Amino acid sequence: MTDPVAGATVSPAAALHHASLADDEVGRLHDAALELLASRGVQVDGEIALGLLRAAGASVESSTGRVRLPAALVARALASAPASFVLPGRVADRDVTIGGGRGGLMAATAAAPDVAAAALLADALPEVAVVGLPARRLAELPAAVAATAKPVLVCGALSAAQADVVIAAAAAIGGRDGVPRPPLGVVVHSTEQVALDPLLACARAGLVCAFFTQPALGGERPASRAAALAAVHAAALAAGAVQQLAAPGSPYFVPALPVAVEDHAPGFGLGPAGVASFTQLAQLAAHAGLPIACGFPPTRPATDEWLAAADGTFFALAAALGGAALLAVAGHTDGGREYSPAQLVLDAETWSNVAAVGAGIVVDEETLALETIAAVGIGGNALGQKHTRRHMREVWQPRLFDRGAYDVWRREGERGAPERAAELARALCAGHEVPPLDAEKRATLRRIIATAGL
């Protein structure tokens, strides 16, 4: 694992995948999603979006905003979407490839008391690929961008005015030599209808974009998982298609939340169905040629570290094995109400563990080590072997897992991982240096925010 102080993003490609849907099942679900778009349609909010869809041949009910998209329209539009692309950082070693089987965490800052401090810690953790800034805290964009050289994604229900701010900020930050795309993107979120115009404006400005609808609470999805998957996939296809109509070839990824139905406790899709849905949605996205990011709602309580850990681990594993590019929402618990640096460090460790699992087992002449096995012989020890020295550092090294003796643990105060994570977070922030943001650019960003009245 890269020295965390260096801050570069480490996102090994997953060699292993887990397909929880057979190929024919993926096909059926995708077809079902297209059928839903053509027959039931979706509600679309946005004059630009409606105009594009109408011009492309969709059936638009102007009075209700209900749009029916023929399957051929969807396929034609999505054909221009890139299967993978680079979301650049401010410096090259913070670049993130979205799609292509590589993944990392999205560190959220929604509940962070200090966005800059949260972004700094995110910058220091190699497992974190991008930093999320909620749209309602857009005024803190200059501080966030200065505190991290990693890409920043503005997330939430974006208004047209907010989209304008993000577009202006992206232009101010700019790209770097050979990489014109700025280190800024948007994840637009809509609670009911598909509010797409702000997203389309960002796409036309060249920003990386994603769109998701919040899984509805308490029964707004069919009770069977297959139907729920088809419905979520349909929404992703619709948003992607519209974006491509607005800006063909623009980078788009599908953000997905777990899909499940709760019978007695309205809430997000926690539990096995939600876990499994990540790999399933990833398969569906891949079938449509779209990269995917997976977010899990941080409903886990901060005071139940066991539940939070199991919850987070299963989701991380599902995302990694499904080939998701990003896993959000690191660092948060209690329904998103609480952010803690310790939680971000814990999530990074979990992701690191899971990513190592996803890297799989290399089987070749060197790793089979027949000569070493023979040399060590029966009852011997491999410690002194050259082969061991060559490979021993490839074993995953945790920052937080305690593998020491029980008595030592008792003597040292029975400190658990959260406590050690908090300590590590402080140490990382104290020792970490972020490539500086040009002073003029920072001033420009502040002016943009001030002008917008944020």
Add this chain to the structure above:
Amino acid sequence: MTARINPIAPRLHWDVLSSGDIEAIHEATLTILEDTGIRFPSARALDILEGNGCAVDRRSEVVRLPRKVVMEAVARVPAQYLLAGRDPACDMIIDRAHCYLSNDGSGVFVYDHHTGEKRPSTKADAATSARFVDALPNVSYYWGPVVTSQDVPPASKALHDSEAVLTNTSKHYQAVTTVGERPARLLVEMAAAIVGGTAELRKRPIISFMQCAVDPLGHDGPNLEANLVAAEHGLASGFMPMPLMAGTGPATMAGNLVVQNAEALSGVVLLELAFPGCPAFFAGAPSAMDLKTGGYTAGPEDYLLAAGATQLAHFYGVPMAMGTMATSAKEPDWQAAVDDSLSTFASVMTCADMMNGCGLLNGSKILSYPHMVMETEIYGIVQKVAGGVVVDHDTLAVDLIAKVGPNGTYLSEKHTRRYMKDVWRPTVWDRTPYDVWLSGGKKGALDKATAIADDILANYRSEPLPDDVVAELARIVAGADAELGTP
């Protein structure tokens, strides 16, 4: 009525090793078996192997096994067999299509979850742990004992352990501390006393045996002797290698799998040469060395090794008993959850037939009853994940979705009522709304698991054995005390 045991039949599968990888490791294994060999420190084992065409060095006790002998022998393992419970409702069919969880075993401490103290385990703890396992449907069989009896004569400890277990659970018992020919025969006698004779025991095998190998590339004499007794009586048995990357195995996972595979395979070969067609299995708990402590890791290598080793066992058509869970965490905390989740996923998704197991902390040393309950929750989650998604006309529900339309609700639909029951229901997992959780006192999984554990410990009673059988078991154990001696 809740089923006594709850196996997993995974619909989904996860291949960590490709078919090419498996072939490569298999070939490497055969090369090691033929050229380097395996130590079998047992005269009886050496006789069997030599009599079947293996090259035996009596001085070093090393046996080189020709691939033809190996492959013909391993092919004799039955495609499926029964591990019976005293209660037939606890019967397990080992068929490489079902996963069964057991408790973890050979711990030496018990954690008092009320006082926070840990103390050495006793025979009474072995008994209590068997009663506790008997109560948990997600734990299909008893392995071990969970914690050993440290207040009894050491030489006959395994039989005291077994007496405590057999009188307190009607689930299948896989003994892992019974070594040596004589203790094995005494355990067989105990089991026969329960079912009504050794002939009946062959039909209803309520016990099986598992022994550790000696890494790298060796076995232990008394362990070999015990498993040969098991095989003689038609009882399933297997050997558990635990090669440690960079220590008793190469520092690469593939190389470590070669050592794991060679040891496990060689043990089964011996059993099949001795008693062709006897039920047998591979076992394993391969790991990596933690460079800071020299101990076992519990990390991504463990999960991958477990998955790979299970795939290899199934390549030979042999069931696998894989070390699962067995966290290195000191408490049921963040680390335990991460560790157990990934470990269980790896074992279930490769369909490890037997998964050993839940209940111990600190690298299989400390028994915690609430922790065992929490681990069974993780088992339940993985079980549901392994069931996959059914995609058909009814589950796609396209007509229904069109009918409900945008912004509608499905709550009152018949389709919803039909499928809601399939949704997984937690036991200790909290999914209540935030305000409800707050007003309920912020109870976490550990609190709920503690309450469940306390209820079982206070109130659950397993099906007792008849008095005369209990007396017979006690007689056998008392005889063992005298015969096997005390230090």
